[in-house]
Amino acid sequence: MPQRDLTVESIVDRIRASGGRVTPAKRTLIDVLFSSDQHLTAEDITAHVQSTSPETSPSTIYRNLEELEQLGIVVHAHLGRAAAVYHLAGPVHGHLICSNCGTTIEVPSPYFESFTTAVWNDFHFMVDRHHLAISGLCAACFER
């Protein structure tokens, strides 16, 4: 469940505060993001938005996702060669993605804290914890 202290109205305000305009396409996009806990691809999101506003184009979705990401409202992660997944910003977590079936598991921050620290100390590399996406196999796929 993403950050629930974030309301649609607070987002609308932030858009305007940053000089952006609040259009129906943006409102619908925000609604879609709020109504799903899932990690959605741009294509998923487009389909959901189009079920309300069929004329919305994918490029608008991409542009608005990018705007929301710049405002810190949305984050995305990449998994392998496939499409990126988007979701509302919330508690920092990493993503485990099954390379076989696509299942995504969220891993809370403490699991990769010591890794992040060690890598900072020894390699002076600052892990971007919002983008942490690790591929592998979920239990079901691993057992086959």
Added chain:
Amino acid sequence: MPQRDLTVESIVDRIRASGGRVTPAKRTLIDVLFSSDQHLTAEDITAHVQSTSPETSPSTIYRNLEELEQLGIVVHAHLGRAAAVYHLAGPVHGHLICSNCGTTIEVPSPYFESFTTAVWNDFHFMVDRHHLAISGLCAACFER
């Protein structure tokens, strides 16, 4: 420095043992992989191969990289939306990729061992350690 107990001849033998044929394109590809410690994109590799054999097509590179990967000779990792990077298989390691400048740092296996174990115990997810690619900022880019 990748696995140096691997010789060009042993690779050639493995290709034939698996029913594959040893063509000039494959030899050149193997040479290129041996002559670079870097993480190369398919485009990089194509350029290097073409400097020796200009008529080699990218599709041949992709097909041969895939064959070598199936034989366990090559591994690849994805970083963000950009092209995948390939290199000779060697000691298992993860990759830290600077999302600003593209620098890639190899992290030896022990750094992510405990993470891998914890995630297996708690989420029953088997991390594919060959594909571990983590984005963030290298020291130089972090300081700006």
Added chain:
DNA sequence: ATTGCTGCAAACCTTTTGCAAGAAT
């Protein structure tokens, strides 16, 4: 009245695929 946002179509980039000709075994 501004000027940001939209839909559409086309471009882009990386990778994959179909195919007939050529080459390794």
Added chain:
DNA sequence: ATTCTTGCAAAAGGTTTGCAGCAAT
């Protein structure tokens, strides 16, 4: 002789961009 590989060209998948008209402020 067999059948794997190749180069070429085209397709495919995800994302970005140019543009002229429309709409939020």
